[in-house]
Amino acid sequence: MSAWAKMVVEKVLGGPAGLPSRGARAALRIVAPAVLVAAFAVVAGCGDTSATEGSTITTAATVKKSDIVLASTTSTQDSGLFDVLLPAFEAAYPQYTVKVVAAGTGEALKLGENKDADVLLVHAPTSEKEFVENGFGTERFEVMYNDFVIVGPADDPAGIRGTTDAAQALKAISVAEVLFVSRGDDSGTHKKELSLWKASGVEPSGAWYESAGQGMGDVLAISSEKQAYTLSDRASYLNLLEGLDLEVLVEGDKALFNQYGVIPVTDATNAAGAADFAAWIISTEGQTVIGDYGVEKFGQPLFVPNAG
Amino acid sequence: MEIFTQSIAEAVRLVASFDRYVFQVMGLSLKVSGSAVLIGLVIGLPLGVWLGLSRFRGRAILVALVNTGLGLPPVVVGLFVMMMISRKGPLGFLSLLYTPPAMVIAQVILATPYITAITMSAVGSIPREVRLQALGLGASRIQALMVVVKEARLSIMTAVIAGFGAVISEVGAVMMVGGNISAGGENKTRVMTTAIVQEARMGNFETAMAFGLILLAMAFAAVFLMTRLQGGPRSGWVKS
Numbered sequence: 001m002s003a004w005a006k007m008v009v010e011k012v013l014g015g016p017a018g019l020p021s022r023g024a025r026a027a028l029r030i031v032a033p034a035v036l037v038a039a040f041a042v043v044a045g046c047g048d049t050s051a052t053e054g055s056t057i058t059t060a061a062t063v064k065k066s067d068i069v070l071a072s073t074t075s076t077q078d079s080g081l082f083d084v085l086l087p088a089f090e091a092a093y094p095q096y097t098v099k100v101v102a103a104g105t106g107e108a109l110k111l112g113e114n115k116d117a118d119v120l121l122v123h124a125p126t127s128e129k130e131f132v133e134n135g136f137g138t139e140r141f142e143v144m145y146n147d148f149v150i151v152g153p154a155d156d157p158a159g160i161r162g163t164t165d166a167a168q169a170l171k172a173i174s175v176a177e178v179l180f181v182s183r184g185d186d187s188g189t190h191k192k193e194l195s196l197w198k199a200s201g202v203e204p205s206g207a208w209y210e211s212a213g214q215g216m217g218d219v220l221a222i223s224s225e226k227q228a229y230t231l232s233d234r235a236s237y238l239n240l241l242e243g244l245d246l247e248v249l250v251e252g253d254k255a256l257f258n259q260y261g262v263i264p265v266t267d268a269t270n271a272a273g274a275a276d277f278a279a280w281i282i283s284t285e286g287q288t289v290i291g292d293y294g295v296e297k298f299g300q301p302l303f304v305p306n307a308g
Numbered sequence: 309m310e311i312f313t314q315s316i317a318e319a320v321r322l323v324a325s326f327d328r329y330v331f332q333v334m335g336l337s338l339k340v341s342g343s344a345v346l347i348g349l350v351i352g353l354p355l356g357v358w359l360g361l362s363r364f365r366g367r368a369i370l371v372a373l374v375n376t377g378l379g380l381p382p383v384v385v386g387l388f389v390m391m392m393i394s395r396k397g398p399l400g401f402l403s404l405l406y407t408p409p410a411m412v413i414a415q416v417i418l419a420t421p422y423i424t425a426i427t428m429s430a431v432g433s434i435p436r437e438v439r440l441q442a443l444g445l446g447a448s449r450i451q452a453l454m455v456v457v458k459e460a461r462l463s464i465m466t467a468v469i470a471g472f473g474a475v476i477s478e479v480g481a482v483m484m485v486g487g488n489i490s491a492g493g494e495n496k497t498r499v500m501t502t503a504i505v506q507e508a509r510m511g512n513f514e515t516a517m518a519f520g521l522i523l524l525a526m527a528f529a530a531v532f533l534m535t536r537l538q539g540g541p542r543s544g545w546v547k548s
Contacts, residue, residue, distance in 0.1 A: 103509055110511030184490075186510040210491040213498070213506035214483070222487050225395055225405050245395075 068098045068273035071109075071117035074215030075189055076260075077102035079146075079235030079302055081293055088289045089280055096273050102215075104187035112136055112265045119274035120263045121281070124188040128261045137263035138275075141282050144290050144303040145259045148192055150250035151220070151237055152178075152229035160229075166253040167200035174200075177208040179228035183219050184211030188258070193231045196255060220244055233258055235302035238294070260303070282307035315517030319525075322518060330519075332495035333503050334526060340408055340486075340499060341476040344415030345423075348471050352420045353464065356427025357457060361439075374428065377421025382414075383480030389414045390485050406487040406497055414481035419471035426470060430463030431456050465538035469531050476527050479505055500526070 076082065077100065086098045101108070101117060105124045111117040113136050121143065122128060132140045150160065150169055158176040160169040173180050182204070183190040197204050210228070212219050216236040223230040224244040237248070250256075262281055264274035280286045287305035294302035322330045359371060391397050393404040393413075404410045434456050442452040457464070479501035482488075486497035488506060498506075500523040507516035 104511070106511035107509050108511075110513065181489075185506060206492040207494070208492070210489050210496065213488045213490075213502075213509070215509075218487070222406060222489070 065095060065097050066270055066273060068096050068119060068270050068277055069101060069111075069117045070098050070119050070121060070277065071101045071103060071107075071111040072121040073105050073108060073123065073188055074102045074217070075187070075233045075236045076121060076123075078215065078217045078239060079233070080239050081235065081290070081303065084293050085281075085286070085289055089277065089286070092280060092285065093276055096270075096276065098277070104183075104185045104215075105191070106186035109136075112263065115265060115268060118265055118268040118270045119277050120265065121260060122188060122263075123258050123260045124191050125259050125261060127191075128263060132263060136266055138266050139278075140261045140263045141278060141307060143260045143262050143281055143307055144287075144305045145257060146233055146235050146303045147251065148189070148231055148256040148258055149234050149237060149248045150229060151223070151232055151244075151246040152249050153227040153245070154247050156247075156249055158229065161249045163250050164252055166196050166250055166255050169250045170196055170204075171200040171202050173229050174202045174204060174208075177206065179208050179210065179226055180204070181219055181223045181226065181228045181230045182209065182211045183216070183231075184213045185215075187216075189216060189231060189233060192256075192258065196231070199255065220246065235294070238298045238302060259306075311514060311517065315514045316521060318514055318518035319521040323522060323525075329493075329495070330522065333498050333500055333519075334522065336408065336495055336497070337476060337499040337501075337523070337526070338530070340411045340482070341415060341419075341472060343412045344419050344475050345468055345472045347412070347416045348419035348423050349468060351416070352423030352467070352471070353427055353457075355420075356424040356467070357431050357453065359424070360428040360431035361453070361456065371428065374421050374424045378425055380418060380421065381480065382418055382478040382482075383484065385414050385417050386481035386484030389417070389481070393485070405485060406489060408486070408497060410485040411482045411497060411499070414485050415475040415478070418478060418481060419475045422471040422474055423464075423467045426467035427460070427464050430460040430467070434459045462538055465534060469534050469538075472530060472534070473527065476530070477501065477523070 072082075082100055086100070089098060090096060101111060103111065105122045105127065108117070108120055108122050109124075109127060109131055112120050112131065120128075120131075120137065128137075128140050131137050148166075150166060152158070152160070158169075158173045158178045160172050163169040163172070170180075182193060210222075210226075212222055214222075216232060217240055219230055220232055220237065220240055221243070222228070224246050227245065229249075230246075234248075234251075237244070237246070262278045264271070264278050268274045281290075287307055290303050290305040291301055294300060355374075359367065359374065389410065390405065393399045393402060393410055395403075395405070404413070438459055439452045439456050442455040443449070447455065482497075482499050483502045483505065486499065486502065488498050488502035489496040490498050500519055504516050504519045504523070507513075507519060
């Protein structure tokens with residue numbers, strides 16, 4: 001609820017009727033000093049971390065942790081990979097805690113440009129290369145790939161099931177004018193979708209082409225609810241499968257390939273952590289964790305490691 | 309700090325050029341939140357008057373419930389409404405999910421507690437004698453109630469303003485049940501707050517800030533209008 005609305009309420013309740021305002025004021029008297037103390041503690045704490053950042057050599061008893069801010073995409077987050085990848089990394093490097101910011105690729109790259117993130121794990125190779133060329137990232141390493149699939153309702157009103165050419169399938173959807181939900185958020189998945197439309201020679205527009213401007217999980221939920229088609233990465237789809245009324249209709253086209261890259265940000269707040277994370281994720285150990293993820297749950301790996 | 313000057317310039321540019329997209333999104337924001345507050349008023353005003361004037365067992369619990377409603381997290385309300393109207397939910401046959409009416413339903417749930425709580429405390433603070441005197445002068449029970457409501461009208465307007473402020477600025481519920489959808493260049497369920505989230509996610513921080521400024525200006529204009537309606541010569545925060 002907006003603070004503004006709360007203020008209005010307080011103004012009114014603070015009148016003759018005086019409902020909870022006296023209590024609130026008393027609470028404030030107690031809380032305010034506590035907040036101040038906490039703020040000081042945080043400031044002091046920050047000073048602490050930056051001091052120890054340079055020298056991570058510590059005795060085993062007192063391992064000082066520093067944060068690595070990892071900017072990644074909502075589809076990677078929705079895939080569930082981080083739930084196994086990050087604990088494995090933190091076990092190998094106990095001095096770090098990884099904080100994930102899941103955004104669209106556009107925002108993730110912007111976070112890197114502003115140095116609000118230390119390291120990026122995204123999947124838009126062209127934008128990534130530009131990012132490094134412009135000096136925002138130190139280097140880009142290929143990490144893994146997964147693939148995109150076109151999913152849609154089981155009754156498949158546009159008749160695209162089994163098509164091996166993704167662009168042709170999109171064309172058929174546009175001709176049939178069946179609802180298609182686009183990410184519309186400048187994400188890696190959105191960019192992939194636009195490149196497929198371009199290949200199909202169709203300029204998607206009209207009431208059948210909806211744009212949600214949201215993450216992969218949200219767009220899959222919307223598509224399922226509306227029985228519409230959409231483009232999804234396989235990992236997000238498999239991970240959310242249970243709640244969805246959607247089937248994979250088109251897969252296997254080379255154009256549906258989805259390459260992930262890792263980029264440490266230039267002059268990052270935690271540059272050492274960023275470099276360690278990038279080195280670990282392309283190491284044999286990191287690559288094994290990636291290759292194993294999903295085999296147990298879905299009977300197939302969700303990502304294929306291909307670093308080096 | 310040039311992002312701030314740039315986003316102010318962008319906000320002015322978007323409004324001055326009558327950008328069709330921006331005006332569609334602004335329009336839907338006002339329509340959804342305005343309808344929600346009107347419906348909230350229809351529910352909250354009688355409820356607030358009743359809770360403010362009557363004394364009965366269990367009233368304290370109801371009052372506490374209403375006051376708790378002031379802190380309802382929009383995202384929880386959104387989730388609840390979504391589960392109710394999803395295709396698999398009990399009201400799925402209505403096909404309401406991802407439509408403006410769904411957004412109105414969620415915001416009614418958010419706005420009503422504000423209107424009820426403030427009305428309740430406003431009529432509760434009108435001296436009992438006012439109603440007794442009206443009754444003594446031969447007014448019917450309904451007429452006597454109307455006298456009390458009339459006395460409390462300024463605070464009731466404040467209730468409307470508070471409810472409007474709560475819903476025009478929330479994003480959690482409308483994102484969940486609306487879906488922030490536009491189709492073929494036509495806005496379907498995108499409002500100012502969800503548009504801000506989207507622009508920020510895309511890394512368009514300037515545009516996001518510009519949308520934020522427009523939202524603030526819009527809310528200010530709406531509240532200013534309501535305050536004028538409320539106050540006349542003695543506008544401002546009036547204690548009744």
